[in-house]
Amino acid sequence: MQEPVSFFTGFNPNDLWFLGEAALKTLWISILSITIGSVMGCVFGWVLHESKSVAGIILAPILDVFRSVPLLIQLVLFYNFAPMVGLDLNPFLSGVVILTFYTASLVTNVARGGIESVETSMRRASRSLGLTYWQDLFHVVLPIGGRTVFPAWIGVVLGVMKDSALVSVLGYVELLKASQILITRTQEPLLILSIAGAFYFALSYPISLYASKFEKRWAK
Amino acid sequence: MFDYNFHWRPVLKSFPDLIQAGFVTLEIASLAMLLGIVIGLCLALMRINMKGPLKWFAVTWIEIARNTPALFQLFFFGFGLGAFGINLSPFTIILTGLSFNCAGYLAENFRGGFQAIPVMQINSARCLGMNSWQAYTRIVIPQVLRIVYYPITNQMVWAVLMSSLGMLVGFKELSGETQFFASKTFRVFEYFAVAAVIYYVIVKIVLGASRLLAMRLFRY
C-alpha cells in the first residue's frame, strides 16, 4: 500500500530555521542599505544646508522623487531598468541600491534638520575659540545636532527595515517572502504569519522603545 | 550597450485607464485616512485615559501597526483571516490594512498632541463653567488638530504610497492596474515609469491642497 502523496506538509522545526535565516536576510539587507544610505544622506543634508546653489537645485528634486513615488514602483522600475544599461543585478543588489537611495533621501531631511537645530550663536562661539570649519562641524554640530535628530533617524531606520519586506516582489527571499512560501506549502497562514510578525516585532520594538526613552531623557 | 527600444504607444493608449486608477488610489487613501483618523483618535484617548483591557487593546493595536511591515498587515487581513474562514475582497483587504496601519501611527500623533496642551488650558475652561465635554471639544481638540495637521498630511502621503501594495493583494488601484497592463504587453518599464509620474503628481496635489487648506484653517 502506497502512502498518498501530499503536496502540503505540516509545519516542522526545520521551517523555523528557514524563517530564522530569512529574518537574517531581512536584517542584512536593511543594515547594508541603512548604513550606506545614512552616510549618503548626511553628506546630501550638509550639501543642501551649505549651498543654496547648483547642487541644491539639482539634488533636492531628485531626492524628493524617492519620497514621492511608492518604494514598490521604484523597485520594479529599477529592476527592469538595470539590464537596459547592461547591469546584471540580482534581486538582492537591486534591492540594496533602491533601499540605499530611499534611505538617503529620508536621512537627508533628518541631517539637514540636525544641522539647522544647532544655533548660530553656538557655532559662532566654537569658531571664535579657534576651531576650524571642519572641527566645528565634527566636534560641535555633529554631537549636538545628532542628539536632537537621533529619534527621527531611528524612525527612518525602522521604516526602512519594515519596507525591506517589499524587496520580496523581486523574488528575494527575505522574511515575508519566506513566510509566503511556507504558507503555500503548509496551508497554515495564521501560525506562520504570527511567527513572521513576532520576528519583525522583536527586531523593531526594542529599538523604538529605546528611541522614545532617549527622547524623553534629552527632553528634560 | 543601450539596446533597448522603448515602446510608449501601448502606454499612451491605456493612459486614460491609468488616470482612472489614479483616482481609485486617491479614493482608497482618503477612505483609509478617514477611518484612520477616527479610530486613531479613539485609540489615543483610550491609551491616555483608560486603564485595564481597553488601554492594552489600544497599546497592542498601536505597537503592532508601528512595528511590523504594512505588507505583513495586509497579508494578515488577506490570508491570515482566511484561516478563520473569513475571505475578504481585495478592496476590503487593502482598506482594512491601510486603516489599521494609519490608525496606529495617527494615534501616536494624537497622543503627542494631547500631551502638548497644558493642563491649565482645561482648568481655565472649567473655571469659566464649561463641563469637561465642552472643554475638550471647544478648547483642547481644536488646538490638537492644529498640532497634528502636518503629521496628518504626511500620513496621507504615506497612505497614497502604501496603497500601491494593492498590487500584491490583487486590488486594481494605480499599481494593480499598471501591473495588469504591464504583464499583458510586456512593457513593464514603460508602464511603471508612467505610474511613477502619476504617483508623483498625486503626492504633489495632496501636499498643495493641504497647504491651501491650512491657510484657510489656521489664522493664528
Next chain:
Amino acid sequence: MIQIRDLHKHFGDLHVLKGINLDVSKGEVLSIIGSSGSGKSTLLYCINGLEAIQQGTVHINGTDVHAKNTDINKLRQKLGMVFQQWNSFPHLTTLENVALAPRIVKGKSKEEALELAAKQLKHVGLGDKLKNYPVSLSGGQQQRLAIARALAMEPEYMLFDEATSALDPEKVGEVLDTMRLLAEEGMTMICVTHEMGFAREVSDRVAYFHEGIMEEIGPPQQIFEDAQSEHTRKFLMNVR
C-alpha cells in the same frame, strides 16, 4: 458670601492647609499674602472646586462646593478665576476668547455674547484688540484678556491667583490698575498676591498665611504696621 470652615487639604503626606476658617462678605476685597508654599493658592483652588478637600466645608451663597450633588459648573459661573499664567485660548481671537463661555455655558445668542465680550474688553482697555489672536498680545494684555474673559460670565466673586507674578515688571502696573478698577466698582475679590502696595491700598482686609495656617487677618493698617505675629513681622520685613 463665601464661608470656609475648618478646611484641611492634603497632597499625599503633605498637609497643605491645616484648618482654615474664613468668611468673605459681598463687596469685600481680601488680599492673601505669605511666602510660597504657604497654601494660599491651594485655598483658591479649593474654593472653586479645582482641588478636592479632605476635611471641612466651603459654602458659596449657602451652597456646599464639595457636596456630591452640587452642580459645580453652575456654581463656577459665580466665581471668576484669574491664574498666574494667563492661559489665553490660542486658537480664538480675543473677542472669541471672551464670548465663548457666555455662549456655550450660559446659552446666550452669538450676537449677545459678542456684544458682551466687546464691552468687557473695552472695560479692561483692550477695545482696539478685538480681532487679534493672543500670540500678538503682550503678557499684560493677555492677563487683562483673562480678566475680561472671567468678567463676561458676570461672576459675583473674582479670585486672583498671583495674577501679576509671571509678568514682566513694566507690565505689572496695567494689570493692577485693572484690578483696582474692579475693586472700586464694588466687586468681591480674593487676591493672592505678592504686591504689598496693592494689598495695602486696595484691600479691606489682609490675611497672612504661614505653613498652611492663617496666622493673622485684619485691616491693612493693622497687618502692615502693627502685626501681632512674629512670623508676619518677619515676612513683611523681608519683602520690603
